[in-house]
Amino acid sequence: MDNVHYYSTPTKEISLIQAQYQEFAFQRHYHLDFHIGLITQGQQKFIYKGTSHHVGSGQVVIMPPDELHDGHSKLDSGYEVRVFSVSPQWFQDLADPDKNAHNLSFSELILSDQASFLQLRNLHQLLIQPNISQLAQDCLPYEGFSTIVDRYAQFGSKVNVQLGNKDVDSLKSYLLENLDQPVRLNHLSELCDLTTTQFQRHFKNKMGITPYAWLSRLRMEQSMRLIKSGVCGTEVALQVGFYDQAHFSKAFKTVFGVPPSLIR
Structure with a gap:
């Protein structure tokens, strides 16, 4: 039986998932944020950059933004996971307070680090069921993520994926501003100064989808x-390009495993 809950936190750049997955499987997808998953029971299997991985109880997965991956249970009994969704900019500010403009990444995809696991599990639990002051809630993430940042954060130059005369980040920004509008292939191709055939071929080769x-x-x-x-569900549906809430709710549940009405 699948059981999924999404939670907001006092820090708007951080949200939480607590889930038990047995039948639900994630198709190839990406996130806009870092997703940090703590496997608390069972085992998960996923493919990342063409390589199959599996993680078990007590391990942590740090999935970078914009990277394609899938995910499903390795065992018939399923797996339980606690997930942090963290804005890249929030992590950047935590790890690089002097604003040296280095691009943040993590040196490990899977952590077998008991101290980090326990620290993050405790943080996740406190943020879901806070019984402490508001100030403590606001400060907790900085302390809770300090260990993985100190041990595994690394910096380097950001690699921009080029599509003609545009990079993918520019294309993403344009689309985020126009999600409520019909998007045509010829328009995206023109933005990148490519033919439609060139655009499709280059996009699939570089992005994988x-x-x-x-x-x-x-x-x-x-x-x-x-x-x-x-934002209410009806307004969200319109803002992201759906013409009615019913189709939006169906698509949302297919992707996230729960209807939008259950997101807190």
Whole structure:
């Protein structure tokens, strides 16, 4: 039986998931944020950059933003996971307070580090069921993430994926501003100064998925952000390009495992 809960936190750049997955499987997708998953029971299997990985109880997965991966249970009994969704900018500010403009990443995809696991599990639990002051809630994430940042954060130059005369980040920014508008292939191609054939071929080669699949996921990622910020479901559906809430709710549940009405 699948059982999934999404939670907001006092720090708007951080949200939480607590879930038990048995039948639900994540198709290839990406996130706009870092997703840090703590396996608390069972085992998860996933493919990342063409390599199959599996993680078990007591291990931590640090999935970078914009990276394709899937995910499903390795065992028939399923697995339980606690997840932090953290804005890249929040992590950047924590790890680089002097604003040296280095791009943040982590040296390990999977952590077998009991101290980090226990620290993050405790943080996750406190943020879901806070019984401490508001100030303590506000300060907890800085302390809770300090160990993995100190041990595993690394800095380097950001590699921009080019599509003609545009990079993917520029294309993403444009689409986020226009998700409520019809998106045509010829327009995206013109933005990148490519033919439609060139655009599709270069996009699939560099991103690993089709432009349509990439845009569909971007719509879902943005819809989750809007719902967490308190925008009602009907308005979210319109803002991300759906013409009615019923189709939006169905697509949302297919992607995230729960309807938008259950996001807190």
